[in-house]
Amino acid sequence: MDWTERVTAGEWPLRTAVDAVLSVVLAPSCAACDALLDRPTRGPVCERCWESVRPLTPPLCDRCGDPLPTWRSISIPLARCPRCRRAGRLVDRARAIGPYDGALRAIVHAMKYEGRRSLARPLGALMRHRGADVLHNARCVVPVPLHSSRRRERGFNQAADLARHLGLPVVAALQRVRATPTQTGLPAAQRHRNMREAFGLTRAGATLAGVTVVLVDDVSTTGATLEACARVLREAGVAQVRALTAARVVSPPQ
Numbered sequence: 001m002d003w004t005e006r007v008t009a010g011e012w013p014l015r016t017a018v019d020a021v022l023s024v025v026l027a028p029s030c031a032a033c034d035a036l037l038d039r040p041t042r043g044p045v046c047e048r049c050w051e052s053v054r055p056l057t058p059p060l061c062d063r064c065g066d067p068l069p070t071w072r073s074i075s076i077p078l079a080r081c082p083r084c085r086r087a088g089r090l091v092d093r094a095r096a097i098g099p100y101d102g103a104l105r106a107i108v109h110a111m112k113y114e115g116r117r118s119l120a121r122p123l124g125a126l127m128r129h130r131g132a133d134v135l136h137n138a139r140c141v142v143p144v145p146l147h148s149s150r151r152r153e154r155g156f157n158q159a160a161d162l163a164r165h166l167g168l169p170v171v172a173a174l175q176r177v178r179a180t181p182t183q184t185g186l187p188a189a190q191r192h193r194n195m196r197e198a199f200g201l202t203r204a205g206a207t208l209a210g211v212t213v214v215l216v217d218d219v220s221t222t223g224a225t226l227e228a229c230a231r232v233l234r235e236a237g238v239a240q241v242r243a244l245t246a247a248r249v250v251s252p253p254q
């Protein structure tokens with residue numbers, strides 16, 4: 001182990017010295033809350049922000065991962081939310097680190113819009129931890145693709161960055177075949193319609209018949225994107241499609 005590895009592994013007092021120098025000379029601030037970082041070698045987000053990333057409160061819908069009212073799940077082993085009981089879902093099980101708010105939202109924003117790609121590693125570690133049941137026994141992870149024009153603009157696909165840190169082979173099974181207008185602010189039904197024909201299978205995707213795969217994205221909003229991706233994969237013969245995202249927008253209770 002050379003000294004730089006010791007520094008980044010936190011095993012040497014030098015790291016403290018490097019932190020002290022960096023925090024004075026560069027005065028870097030937390031990418032999520034703007035507070036000055038006193039340990040910049042540990043990454044662009046402060047410890048307080050990481051500690052405040054909370055999980056979704058169980059019990060959760062067995063399928064989509066939305067929190068359920070506690071009374072509902074007492075006697076039902078496979079609890080499902082009203083939406084999942086009403087509509088057939090192609091994603092068998094979806095989970096996230098936590099709700100898309102507070103520090104988690106700020107961290108995802110920093111990764112996606114400010115190009116802080118190094119955040120994919122700690123986010124991926126949290127996804128592995130809180131989504132362990134989703135990853136269990138899956139063959140591979142499949143990042144939700146960006147349309148090539150969006151990817152060119154941003155320079156990277158945040159879903160692919162996250163997928164690399166989940167401990168399973170990454171298969172680029174999907175491609176965007178149609179650019180979709182930004183979905184922000186649109187109602188769920190409209191999002192589902194817009195997404196329906198947005199994705200196609202790649203050559204790599206054609207090899208996944210009969211296996212269980214995990215779709216990976218940064219945020220699940222209405223689940224429209226994940227469902228559209230799952231449709232393509234199921235049509236290609238994938239046995240089971242699960243989903244793991246960094247964050248989830250919790251649907252209002254019904």
Ligand SMILES: [Zn+2]
Nearest residue numbers: 030033046049
């Ligand atoms: Zn912070």
Ligand SMILES: [Zn+2]
Nearest residue numbers: 061064081084
């Ligand atoms: Zn549900």
